[in-house]
Amino acid sequence: MSDILVVEDEAIIRTALKRLLERHHYQVAEAGSVSEACERHNLDNFDLIISDLRLPGEPGTELIRRAANTPVLIMTSYASLRSAVDSMKLGAVDYIAKPFDHDEMVETVQRIIASGSARKQQAAAPEQPAAKQAPQAIPDEDIRKQMGIIGGCDTMLTLFKRIRKVAPTDSTVLIQGESGTGKELVARAMHEQSQRAKAPLISVNCAAIPETLIESELFGHEKGSFTGATSNRTGLVEAADGGTLFLDEIGELPLEAQARLLRVLQEGEIRRVGSVQSQKVDVRLVAATHRDLKTMARQGLFREDLYYRLNVIELRLPPLRERGRDVMLIAEALLQRAADNMNMEGLHFSKDAEQAILAYSWPGNVRELENAIERSAILCDHNEITADLLGIELDAEIERASEAANALQTMQHDVTPGQEPAEDLSLEDYFQHFVLEHQDHMTETQLAHKLGISRKCLWERRQRLGIPRKKTAST
Incomplete structure (x- = not known):
């Protein structure tokens, strides 16, 4: 059983996190500040320390220095995201945003502890003679263990071989796959098996940052460049200098930010918001999306030149089905x-x-x-x-598919003047055609009802086919 120390000054959050970890059979100790943690506990006795960034007295990053032999996971609010990146530069093993998702927290803790156990075993193993050392190539089996993905089908075996070849390079990679297929695990494995493994891996969910803040968050800003910019700020791209920048859900990136990102890929430099000076950055970019960027580029929703810059190496993660x-x-x-x-x-x-x-x-x-x-x-x-x-719900799933097929059959004959006939369209073609045609004047509930599917199914198909919701559409 692994031992974890939780350092958090808010008792409610500290207790909730303690109970969550104990439900997953971790031994948990707690403290309300850095000084209390050091006075009450021997920090080297823990397998992991989880600490809030902002604490009374010394900040949580002080634990990185005081617990040199124990990994420290920093918790931070969204407003302090850039400070969390600075924490990683100081040696934090990772950071997680508050309020945190329970599944994400447990997965992060499991990964950090498993990685720490593997390093201890490797350090304890006798050193191999130089003549018998393994070659530099990364075995497929090691890649599988690194990703935590099990698979023996032909598609997955091909994927493992590609990762083994791509990981040691600096090539830009685009990971495509549906939600839940493990895109971030692949990105992390590639970073940890690359020449940049000792530098930061900065993970950014483009869909989680407000559109008005995305450029400032990614590229930084100068003091006075906009209301509220009271000091210079380092962007996440700059924070990843020397390491890897993982942009998840890159299809959600606004067009203006796409233009700035293109400059990073073409010139290897960034310009902070409000600055006239550019500066060089050495960043390997790994992007991921569940959307069809090529279709989005044709629709003018994604820059075509950026798509081709991103798509140097494409890795496709197959869905379970x-x-x-x-x-x-x-x-x-x-x-x-x-x-x-x-x-x-x-x-x-x-x-x-x-x-x-x-x-x-x-x-x-x-x-x-x-x-x-x-x-x-x-x-x-x-x-x-x-x-x-x-x-x-197998029966419900079959019934929804049948309803959708019946709805297609019915609506293919329901052509209004000026509409192209839909008789030659596949089910997914018709779905896309119908949604784009009617989403301006129909709610999501009405669209789902007309198509004979649930709202959840409508959302999932939007994600899979890369059909954005209109900002003016009512839900």
Whole structure:
């Protein structure tokens, strides 16, 4: 059982985090400040320290210096994001934004502790003679372990080989795949297996930053460049200098910010907002999206020149529904993890559960599968997970698909004057045609009803096909 120290001055947050970690079978100690943590505990006895950035007295970054042998995870509010980047430069192992998502926190903690255990084992292993040292090439098996992705289908084997070849280079990489397929895991693995591994990996979710702040956040700003700019600020691109910049959901980047990013890729330099001076940066860019950037470029929603600059190396992560028997291998591994976390022996799937797992399309991919297994492991009796505990609505999914097909068949004959006939369109072609045609005057609920699908299904298909919602559309 791993030991974790939580340093947070707000008792409610500290208690909630302590309970969350204890539910996942970590031993948790707590403190309200840096001084209290140092007085009450030996910091070297912990496997991980989780600390708020802003604390009474000394800041949380002081723990990085005082606990030189223990990784420190910094928690920060959105407004302090740039300070968190500075924390990583001081030696923090990672940062996480508050309010944090519980699943994200647990995944981050698991990854940091697992990485620390691997380093300790490597340090304890006897050094190999020089003549017997392994070659510099990264074995596919090591890449799989690094990513935490299980897979033996042809598509995944090809992906592992590509990552092995691409990781040591400085080439720009575009990772494409649906939500929940593990795009950030791939980006992190590539960074940790590159020549830049000792420099920062700065991860930015472009969809999470307000459009009015995105340029300032990415490229920094000068004092007085806009209202509220009371001092010079370092941008996230500049903070990644010497390391890797991972831009998740890059399809959400506004066009003006896209132009600035293009300059980074073409010239290797940035210009802060409000500045007339450019400065050089050495950054490897890894971008990810679940949207079709090529289609967006044709629609004028994404710069075509930036798309081709990004698409030097393209890695496609297949959804679970295209990975055959891999889904069962992943399910077994997730079940074993759940069993270990809950100290349950003999936890297993029933035959009907296995059939349901293989039959379901898993629109949320590995994330949805993991949540279903964790939930069913908690609720199961006699250590057997049955299909009903998984919460998979196979009948509802089939019914929605049938309704959508019927709606298509009906609406293909419902052509208004001036509309092109839809008889030659596939279901997805018609979906895209219909949504773009009607979203200005129909709500999301009306669109979903007309198409014969749920609002959730409508949202998922928008994401998969790269169809943005109109800003003026009412929901």
